[in-house]
Amino acid sequence: MTAFRTLSLAMFKGFVRDKASLFFTFVFPLLFLVIFGLLLRDAGGEKTKIALVGDGPVVSALRDSGALEFESFDDEDAAVAKVKDGDLPAALIVRGQRVDVRYAQSDQVESATVLGIVNGFVDKANLAATGQPPTYTFAAEKVEDASLAPIQYLTPGILSWGVAVSAVFGAALTLVSWRRKQVLRRIRLAPVSATSVLSSRLLVSTGVALVQGAIFIGVALLPVFGLKLSGSWWLAIPLLLLGTTAFFSLGMLVGAFTKTEEAASAAANILVLPMAFLSGTFFPVDQAPAWLRAVSNAFPLRHMNDGMLDVLVRGKGVEALLLPSAVLVGFTLVVAFLASRVFKWEE
Amino acid sequence: MTEEPAVLVRDVRKSYGELKAVDGVSFTVARGEFFGILGPNGAGKTTTLEIVEGLREPDSGEVRLLGESPWPRNVKLLPRIGVQLQASSFFERLTAKEQLRAFGSLYGVSHGTAEEMLELVGLADKADVQENKLSGGQRQRLSIACALVHDPDIVFLDEPTAALDPQARRNLWDVLRAIQERGKTIVYTTHYLDEAEILCDRVAIMDRGRVLALDPPAVLVRGLDAPTHVTLQKGLLSAVEAEAIDGVDEAREDEVSLTMSTRRPAPVLSALAERGALDGLQVRTATLEDVFLGLTGREYRA
Numbered sequence: 001m002t003a004f005r006t007l008s009l010a011m012f013k014g015f016v017r018d019k020a021s022l023f024f025t026f027v028f029p030l031l032f033l034v035i036f037g038l039l040l041r042d043a044g045g046e047k048t049k050i051a052l053v054g055d056g057p058v059v060s061a062l063r064d065s066g067a068l069e070f071e072s073f074d075d076e077d078a079a080v081a082k083v084k085d086g087d088l089p090a091a092l093i094v095r096g097q098r099v100d101v102r103y104a105q106s107d108q109v110e111s112a113t114v115l116g117i118v119n120g121f122v123d124k125a126n127l128a129a130t131g132q133p134p135t136y137t138f139a140a141e142k143v144e145d146a147s148l149a150p151i152q153y154l155t156p157g158i159l160s161w162g163v164a165v166s167a168v169f170g171a172a173l174t175l176v177s178w179r180r181k182q183v184l185r186r187i188r189l190a191p192v193s194a195t196s197v198l199s200s201r202l203l204v205s206t207g208v209a210l211v212q213g214a215i216f217i218g219v220a221l222l223p224v225f226g227l228k229l230s231g232s233w234w235l236a237i238p239l240l241l242l243g244t245t246a247f248f249s250l251g252m253l254v255g256a257f258t259k260t261e262e263a264a265s266a267a268a269n270i271l272v273l274p275m276a277f278l279s280g281t282f283f284p285v286d287q288a289p290a291w292l293r294a295v296s297n298a299f300p301l302r303h304m305n306d307g308m309l310d311v312l313v314r315g316k317g318v319e320a321l322l323l324p325s326a327v328l329v330g331f332t333l334v335v336a337f338l339a340s341r342v343f344k345w346e347e
Numbered sequence: 348m349t350e351e352p353a354v355l356v357r358d359v360r361k362s363y364g365e366l367k368a369v370d371g372v373s374f375t376v377a378r379g380e381f382f383g384i385l386g387p388n389g390a391g392k393t394t395t396l397e398i399v400e401g402l403r404e405p406d407s408g409e410v411r412l413l414g415e416s417p418w419p420r421n422v423k424l425l426p427r428i429g430v431q432l433q434a435s436s437f438f439e440r441l442t443a444k445e446q447l448r449a450f451g452s453l454y455g456v457s458h459g460t461a462e463e464m465l466e467l468v469g470l471a472d473k474a475d476v477q478e479n480k481l482s483g484g485q486r487q488r489l490s491i492a493c494a495l496v497h498d499p500d501i502v503f504l505d506e507p508t509a510a511l512d513p514q515a516r517r518n519l520w521d522v523l524r525a526i527q528e529r530g531k532t533i534v535y536t537t538h539y540l541d542e543a544e545i546l547c548d549r550v551a552i553m554d555r556g557r558v559l560a561l562d563p564p565a566v567l568v569r570g571l572d573a574p575t576h577v578t579l580q581k582g583l584l585s586a587v588e589a590e591a592i593d594g595v596d597e598a599r600e601d602e603v604s605l606t607m608s609t610r611r612p613a614p615v616l617s618a619l620a621e622r623g624a625l626d627g628l629q630v631r632t633a634t635l636e637d638v639f640l641g642l643t644g645r646e647y648r649a
Binding site for chain 2: 003013186189
């Protein structure tokens, strides 16, 4: 027990004193979070603004719904001129019972949206005017869909990625450098099992992952970024630990295969970087083409990402952890087994 | 209970393909002995040492450390042996004291030992310096301290003095002597023959995977029956006068000195003293290098 504690402490000190690894562990992913978070802050969720002339019950209903925003004009020509100039997609002109929409042809999607909304409200007003109950009923209910605000998918994505990178690199570089410097040999000559040495390194990696999680989420929660955590955010902790273990074993495999630190970091990059892009670290993978989604299912990072997204922002419960956990545990077992087969004590 | 020798090696062989790295090596090391394995690079010293330490399996032959076999990995034996490896194997970015504590913890040793070991190898004032900021000699001493931190009975050192400047080498000799005084058995490899002559109780001279000679250094040198060389400043005597002195076998002159070889140095030296011809006197007896030359017919090249 004391060997485990002293070794963990020794490795922790070694990690903390390495400025480069501190940077890549904490600052580098945070840079991505900050840059993307700020760049994409205003994207999505914005409402369409149209010109408005006149007023009436339809306009009041539209205003109440909040479906559209209005810029009021006293004069019809001025409103249409705004549409012609391309400043606004449409103008709504209300004269008593008559509701006209003048729209720009250039942006058909936006025009169709405006037309649909206005038409719907006019129909509703007509129906109400007849005093008849509707023959067909229609009910709309809000669904938590894939289209999250950017910070909501960036935070879980960058957290998973940052944890994966530092676990893979930490394990691979430690293993290679210990082999090269014959620390492994020295350990083999001591009455201590390789497992206890490895697990003390793993403990350092999981500790680092928890700190990463606290820092990244803490920053994303700042009002500038505006992350909203779901009530079940704490379920991310077991996921974080499983993910660290999985990527730690991947790092062990890389370290077992490679002979130099340079080769190990190249190999780790080749494995982790494409995985990050294809697993939804920087954009939601649901918007990707079907083939890419299929491919990304093969990556453990994709499942860690999905799990993080579900528990951190989508508010899903324990059941959302089942698949990601199963994938990560399975991945750990297979990869750790492979790593133990190719492991070499010395060059 | 009869006491087993610290190390027993019997007809050990190890080949890598065609190369016979170790070709029938046998020796024993008594407890408390300072034993040197000498030879040029590629002689098989390191492979022999690694087989003895239990890091490699010999193709054939027998190894016993304190009566136990080191191969396969013998966990019961490990706490009783201390190994310093050829490269300086340390944990990353730890201070001298932290290194010792980390290695000590592999053996369940208390932290106090770390300070004691730093004292022993003369690094007490470097306790809080990170390993990569130590000089070559200091790193070497630290790695020896790491090999000793669990108070082993046998210490294996692989070329501890290689690549050190003369002052650092001498400092290290003091450390090695201090270790022997603590009753440890030391087995070490070196390619400095002069150093082995000073430090070792017995040496095994290896070349091409075989032990060519095994004895205390003085016995090896005496057994060689090599002449003693007496050198004087040039101009005190001519070569002809020198050869006339009783006991001188041969005399040679070069630009700066006159060198006489003799097998009876005593009468030669008194004859020189009588003539007052002692300026620049140097007496060089045979060394292990001469032994190596005599054994292999080759000049010794480390």
